[in-house]
Amino acid sequence: MAAHQSILFLALLLITTSSLIHSFKINGKDVVEATIRGRLTCTAPGTRPLPNSPGIAGVNVVLMCNGDQPSLGQALTDATGFFTVVLKSTDGIIYDPSLCLLKVKLPLAECKVFPPTGTLYAVPALTGVVESLLTCIASYVLGPFSLGA
Incomplete structure (x- = not known):
């Protein structure tokens, strides 16, 4: 019986410490997941879209960190242009939003406002951190997409 209790204790210890090893910190809190939400609309780069601005569907949005390192995550925009990128620390992701x-x-054939070539960029902004007894999840939204090189 003692051997089973020891194994159970070690398993619980491994589970609790592994989440801390792979988590990242935001405002001093160990975060296990980050959710980045945004919307790609057909508006002039660098401007905030109006509520009735048309969204652009089926576009791949990629999260890049540290320049052109491999992407940490990506998502396709839905029929209204919305997307969500989810990062989980259990996947070994180290996320530094700064x-x-x-x-x-580009190009995006659905939108003639954008130039024919180049890249649109948007910066994630922290909107909140939700804590529970076992986890801490950070939520981000995007500012407007701006034209880059």
Whole structure:
């Protein structure tokens, strides 16, 4: 019986410490998941879209950190242009929002406001951190997409 209790104790210890090892910190809190939400609309780069601005569907939005390192996450825009990128620390992701941008490659045939080539960039902004007994989840939204090189 003692052997089973020891194994159970070690398993619980491994589970609790592994989440701390792979978590990242935001405002001094160990965060296990980050959710980045945004909307890609057909508006002039660098401007805030109006509520009735048309969204652009089926576009791949990529989260890049530290320049052109491999992407940490990506998502496709839905029929109204909304997307969500979810990062989980259990996937071994180390996320530093101060070094990250979301980007969209041009051209986008659905929108004649954008130039024919280049890249659109948007910066994630922290909107809140939700804590529970076992987890801490950070939520981000995007500012407007701006034109980059």
